[in-house]
Amino acid sequence: MRLNAKQVAACTGGTILVEPLDARSLMTGVTWDSREVQDGWLYVALPGERVDGHDFVAAALRAGAAGALVMQAPDAPTQLLAREMGAAVIEVAATAAAITDLAREWRSHLHGRVIGVTGSTGKTTTKNLVRDVAAAGRSVVATAGNQNNELGVPRTLLAADPETEVVVVEMGMRGAGQLAELCDFVRPDWGLVTNVGESHIELLGSRDAIAAAKAELLEALPAGTGRAFVNGADGYAGVLAERARLAERGIPCVAFDGAGRPGDAAAPAARVWAEDVSLDAEGRPRFTLRAEGLTQAPVAEPCALSLRGLHNVSNACAAAAVGLALGLAPAQVAGALASSLPEAGRQEVIAARGGFTIVNDAYNANPDSMRASLATFCSLSVPGRRYAVLGDMGELGDFAAECHRGVGRAAAALPLDGLICVGELASLIAEGAEGAGMAPEKITRAAGVADVLGELDVLLEPGDAVLVKASHFMGLERVAEGLVS
Known part of the structure; x- marks a missing residue:
């Protein structure tokens, strides 16, 4: 992005409350996280349920923001700070919509x-x-x-x-x-x-x-x-x-x-x-x-x-x-x-100090990716045993029960030595696996991360491998973190 304050105000329908020291200076980046601000960037104050970005306008200006996009005029000390820093303050009706307006304008460039x-x-x-x-x-x-x-x-x-x-x-x-x-x-x-x-x-x-x-x-x-x-x-x-x-x-x-x-x-x-x-x-x-x-x-x-x-x-x-x-x-x-390498949390293979291997795929999950991850895990050459820790999948609505049972049936067909199911919906993975013939003693139902870590602490030995997979809201990356620490 290379837009000056006047251009930003024009494409967002905004009003410049504080003029920049140099009207020709360009804003070269955008963020709504004051901790990410770099010199010359535009800080966008987004309202939120728990945190209001307007509370961090001053911090963004001190960090080098060339401008701030707000929905309400900052207090007098913050406006004075903007003038001292030579930064612009621009008021718009809705800052989230203004980001789209900026992108729409910039796309033409x-x-x-x-x-x-x-x-x-x-x-x-x-x-x-x-x-x-x-x-x-x-x-x-x-x-x-x-x-x-x-x-x-x-x-x-x-x-x-x-x-x-x-x-x-x-x-x-x-x-x-x-x-x-x-x-x-x-x-x-x-x-x-x-x-x-x-x-x-x-x-x-x-x-x-x-x-x-x-x-x-x-x-x-x-x-x-x-x-x-x-x-x-x-x-x-x-x-x-x-x-x-x-x-x-x-x-x-x-x-x-x-x-x-x-x-x-x-x-x-x-x-x-x-x-x-x-x-x-x-x-x-x-x-x-x-x-x-x-x-x-x-x-x-x-x-x-x-x-x-x-x-x-x-x-x-x-x-x-x-x-x-x-x-x-x-x-x-x-x-x-x-x-090309995988991102953290996506089929990330970690060698733990205990001599076992963790496959951290806890970033997100749906039925298709769950089955693919299980198949990939079982294709790895593992000298010991294989354990899968599977959690709830979200956004499945009325199809959730059958989708979770289907993942359980897929797991039962693979060479797993243990299946740990975390969460209310994941209990249906356990149900599907048992119904498809997986031995009940191989299946554990866990309420949360602490229970999983306790179970794995007993089970895991050098040479074993464990897969961790669930929708992101389950927070099962903490299982991988707990096994490494």
Whole structure:
């Protein structure tokens, strides 16, 4: 972002309460956390249930903020401080909405390609892979972590410079129309949908409705110049393409598939897929990356991932499709895929002092990612025993009971030596596992983190491995932390 106080006020409908010392000085970043402020940034005071950002305007100014966006005039000492620091204070009707207004304005200054990434599962990992692949040959800005909501999405755009060649925007949603609202100011050039699964089924009610909501990203692509990337192994690939009227609007579709050459469901103009897939002893995939329609000659490039799990082959093929479409060489794409690392809390393998291994995947969970994580865990070469600690999954509504039982049935089919289920809904995982034939003595129902740690303290021995997986609200990362400490 490079906007002066007058421009900020104009695009947000704001009033400048305190003029900056230099009207030409540009604000070069944005944050609503006073602890993150850097020199020249704009601090946005967001109201909250527990904390009001207006209470930290003075702290932000002292930290070097070039301006503050507020909904109420600061007290006299804070306004005096702003004048002393040469900073602007701008009053708007709603600071959260003003962030979107800023992003909408700044989007018109971006000359690079903006790529939207969404999907029921794998969107953060895929966004990271796209970021890393694109960075092999282009300047890139991408969504930090999983900041894919109405605040994080505009912040991603505001983090880019006009010269940034690729902006990768992860876009989350919980209901119909939300992606369309984000796309209204993001204005994506390309769109990638990782898959259509069961995440957010609580609000949408069916996978058909989820597909319709995900298609909003592809519907927002510009006719004639846009490009869509869809999962050819997903039964909804054709539905997405048809709903977004890709063929009718002259938008080429690239199909990717981690398990073989994609079919014709989405009428793809190009295909990217994996062949000869295998896992090493640590569950990391090895495969041959194949592609046609994106390069002058068909691609057959050996690939090896640092990420674990077969499900990441599909994510890697999605990122490879984007990289090849950007004009990167297959060897560049393969090298970037090999060096891309998981974020903390996502299939993070930790060697504990007790001689056992922790697989920390407690950042988030839904039925699809839970099954994938269990399969990946059981593909690891483990000299001792395997224990899975599974917690509640959120946002499943009326489908919650069956979804949890389904995960239990999946767990029962795998070589687990113990299953610890944490939480009220997770007790249904235990029920599903026992109903599918897992021995009752292998199953433990736990009320909270302390109970889990107590159980594992008795069970774990050198050479064993433990998987920790649940929706983020369960806080099961504390299990991993407790085992390491």
